[in-house]
Amino acid sequence: MSVMTPYRSRVDGARDGFAQLLHAEWTKFRTVRGWTITVLVAVLVMVGFGTLSAWSTTSSCSNNGGQARSGASCMPTFPLGPGGEPVSDSFYFVRQPLAGDGSITVLVTSLTGLLPPPNGSQGPGPDDTKPGLMPWSKVGVMIKGSLTQGSAYAAMMVTGGHGVRMQWNYTGDTAGLAGAVGPAHPRWLRLTRSGDVITGYDSADGAHWARVGTVTLAGLPSTVQVGLFGASPDYANVTQNFGGTSQNGGGPTQATGVFDHVAVTGGSGSAAGQWAGSYLGAAEASGIGSYHQGGGRFTVTGSGDIAPIAEGHGGPADAALTINDYLLGTFAGLIALAVIAAMFMTSEYRRNLLRVTFAASPRRGRVLAAKAIVIGAVSFVAGLVGAFVAVSIGTAVTHSRGYYEFPVSGPVEARVIIGTGLLTAVTAVLALAVGAIVRRSAAAVAIVVVTIVFPYFLAVTGAVPLGAADWLLRITPAAGFAVQGAYPQYPQVTAIYSGLSGYYPLGSLAGLAVLCGWTAAAMAGAAYLLRRRGA
Amino acid sequence: MTQVVHAEWTKLRTLASTWWLLLAAVALTIAVGAAVGAAFQCHQFACAPAQTGADPAKISLAGVALGQVIVALLAVLAVGGEYTTGMIRVTLAATPRRLILLAAKAAVVLGWTLAAGVVAVLGSVLAGRLILPGRGLSAANGYALLSLGSGPDLRAAAGSVLYLALIALLALGVTTAIRDPAVAIGALLGLLFLLPIASAVIPDHVLARHLEQIAPMTAGLYIQATTDVRSLPLTPWQGLGVLALWSLGAMLLGALVLRFRDA
Numbered sequence: 001m002s003v004m005t006p007y008r009s010r011v012d013g014a015r016d017g018f019a020q021l022l023h024a025e026w027t028k029f030r031t032v033r034g035w036t037i038t039v040l041v042a043v044l045v046m047v048g049f050g051t052l053s054a055w056s057t058t059s060s061c062s063n064n065g066g067q068a069r070s071g072a073s074c075m076p077t078f079p080l081g082p083g084g085e086p087v088s089d090s091f092y093f094v095r096q097p098l099a100g101d102g103s104i105t106v107l108v109t110s111l112t113g114l115l116p117p118p119n120g121s122q123g124p125g126p127d128d129t130k131p132g133l134m135p136w137s138k139v140g141v142m143i144k145g146s147l148t149q150g151s152a153y154a155a156m157m158v159t160g161g162h163g164v165r166m167q168w169n170y171t172g173d174t175a176g177l178a179g180a181v182g183p184a185h186p187r188w189l190r191l192t193r194s195g196d197v198i199t200g201y202d203s204a205d206g207a208h209w210a211r212v213g214t215v216t217l218a219g220l221p222s223t224v225q226v227g228l229f230g231a232s233p234d235y236a237n238v239t240q241n242f243g244g245t246s247q248n249g250g251g252p253t254q255a256t257g258v259f260d261h262v263a264v265t266g267g268s269g270s271a272a273g274q275w276a277g278s279y280l281g282a283a284e285a286s287g288i289g290s291y292h293q294g295g296g297r298f299t300v301t302g303s304g305d306i307a308p309i310a311e312g313h314g315g316p317a318d319a320a321l322t323i324n325d326y327l328l329g330t331f332a333g334l335i336a337l338a339v340i341a342a343m344f345m346t347s348e349y350r351r352n353l354l355r356v357t358f359a360a361s362p363r364r365g366r367v368l369a370a371k372a373i374v375i376g377a378v379s380f381v382a383g384l385v386g387a388f389v390a391v392s393i394g395t396a397v398t399h400s401r402g403y404y405e406f407p408v409s410g411p412v413e414a415r416v417i418i419g420t421g422l423l424t425a426v427t428a429v430l431a432l433a434v435g436a437i438v439r440r441s442a443a444a445v446a447i448v449v450v451t452i453v454f455p456y457f458l459a460v461t462g463a464v465p466l467g468a469a470d471w472l473l474r475i476t477p478a479a480g481f482a483v484q485g486a487y488p489q490y491p492q493v494t495a496i497y498s499g500l501s502g503y504y505p506l507g508s509l510a511g512l513a514v515l516c517g518w519t520a521a522a523m524a525g526a527a528y529l530l531r532r533r534g535a
Numbered sequence: 536m537t538q539v540v541h542a543e544w545t546k547l548r549t550l551a552s553t554w555w556l557l558l559a560a561v562a563l564t565i566a567v568g569a570a571v572g573a574a575f576q577c578h579q580f581a582c583a584p585a586q587t588g589a590d591p592a593k594i595s596l597a598g599v600a601l602g603q604v605i606v607a608l609l610a611v612l613a614v615g616g617e618y619t620t621g622m623i624r625v626t627l628a629a630t631p632r633r634l635i636l637l638a639a640k641a642a643v644v645l646g647w648t649l650a651a652g653v654v655a656v657l658g659s660v661l662a663g664r665l666i667l668p669g670r671g672l673s674a675a676n677g678y679a680l681l682s683l684g685s686g687p688d689l690r691a692a693a694g695s696v697l698y699l700a701l702i703a704l705l706a707l708g709v710t711t712a713i714r715d716p717a718v719a720i721g722a723l724l725g726l727l728f729l730l731p732i733a734s735a736v737i738p739d740h741v742l743a744r745h746l747e748q749i750a751p752m753t754a755g756l757y758i759q760a761t762t763d764v765r766s767l768p769l770t771p772w773q774g775l776g777v778l779a780l781w782s783l784g785a786m787l788l789g790a791l792v793l794r795f796r797d798a
Contacts, residue, residue: 049733053733053737056739324736325736325737328733328736331729332725332729335721335725335729336721336725338721339720342717343717346717350619440552440612440716441717442608442611442612442615442716442719442720443608443612444717445717445721446604446608446720446724449604449721450601450604453724454600454728456732457600457728457731457732458600460732460735461732462735463597463600464571464597465571465574465575465576467576468570468571
């Protein structure tokens, strides 16, 4: 009798480390040709939509008051501020040169203004204007680097509806004394220059001064312009109705300030003490403004605005192309990636592959994690490449056609592109987790699209009121689109800040965090159910 | 034909998911319409129709935009589910005349959708009647109470039911052509939602208007407009006609694929 030895395989036992699991899941993903093609399709639709958006735009000139033409001839051009952002810089300026350090002090006793007629008809004649102020009508004192548009400045001012402010370099804005100015409530304003440092003070009585702000204006020339200014932005009444928001009116407004006790100290130039008034603005603009001096009292009237330009529908930059236009295809890419992410999980159920998978790797949570890493990484790369190419091609097309592109700084552009990659990655993981929970790919895709694209759809198409739309973009997974918000909102500029123009109620990181929170919850639910349920 | 319809009816009726989806379609349609109405608030002195631009019928029926997703999912699963499980081979063995089969499926899905659509739309109109007057869209401010007795309101309500039915046909055709339910629902939702978003976002107003005219969702939902109808790029019925063309095209494509391709 021979001795029977039990059979032992000579093959080495396979390692079951997480790296092997990742490799296995990567192989599963890579070898399904349809999925690889879908990833490529996702990238292509992102690029395609972006290119189409840049290529097909034939903006009319209606917003610039011209007839409907296309091409560069009717594109707006804006001066750029020291920070590189497009700015409005037109106002009436009564000034004198100031060499070296010095200061200016005034007493503002009154701020009044004129508004165009409410029905929006043009023509600021005396018959159809009415007294009134815009919230950001402003008069005050200013120290400005030069008389070119977009040069550095700092100013102390009284405003129509926001009290005393110190503003500098277009984007800076700090509050001083509250309340409206009037004969009973005069306001003392002072600016001092010391090198590149400008300090603003205000006072209600001329005896007790409070420092409002200290700012450094880099590269301020040794001789600056110092003086009194008046500005009042174009009439705008942002109303929200059911078709979305609209900006009514238009037409210039004007503000008139009365200054007393004007005192300039310091300086060594021979021209000191000689006041000169002029309208500062674009060459083609017919600016409103004048000044009158009598017995130490100045009356300055001005129109225009000294502020950054907000990107947005209905505003002066309405026709400008933005980075958000190039990224229009993100939605299509997201849907395509959500489809394969859901199938990456559900097809294991359909083919009963999941039993083999779990037999090979019994720790089910780790299988889910490996799948999430694989699909997340693939989607990140797809979103990143798609966004980068879409923005690059969109920018090139816009420039080659001579259209105006609302500028965005390099770091912000990088943040938006990387953020788009993160958005697609987290969304794909969400689709994977929902797929594991509902086990039906079509239902998973529908759920992901409804939670991410549908709130955004409601918000941008004006199907829900603005306040409700803001909440949808705060609490639903659609909050993740905030990573594509490229343009800052300026409290000192009245404009339509809505998802339609690429403004989101949450910051980019907070928005991404909301999406990540939903995804984490879905992953936790999926891990729990995978462990509880049979495969 | 009767037997085929009966078989399809039994298949769909005995799936638990059908009932859940129909329930969800009705509930979500009514809930979203009610929520949008409740979120509306007109300011004290600007409640006149010209100032708010509000369309009571459109607000009440806003939930159709979400209800259509569920209806589309129902139609996608009715066809795609058979391909997922391999059931389609049995079905085709039993009913070799494939176009008859597609017609029977369409009839059954249409029946379900119309039934759910009528309930959802009636519920939405009722919710609108109850909610909107309290939100400033009252007779005192110049808004007529929603009523199926008024022509435009009836057009909006009946048209919304038809809209849902056409979406179901579109989904049925697309899925018959694509076969994979996940890919089909992805393609459908992309088609439905991306074009409206694109037309809202792109800065070119002329192009945006053209997009709205050809997009199945924006054009189809013109049927819900009861105020300011003249400013629409298409008349309400023309808009629904655009969607009907999409549905017809999708069904033709689906029929061709089903007829000439192996299952």
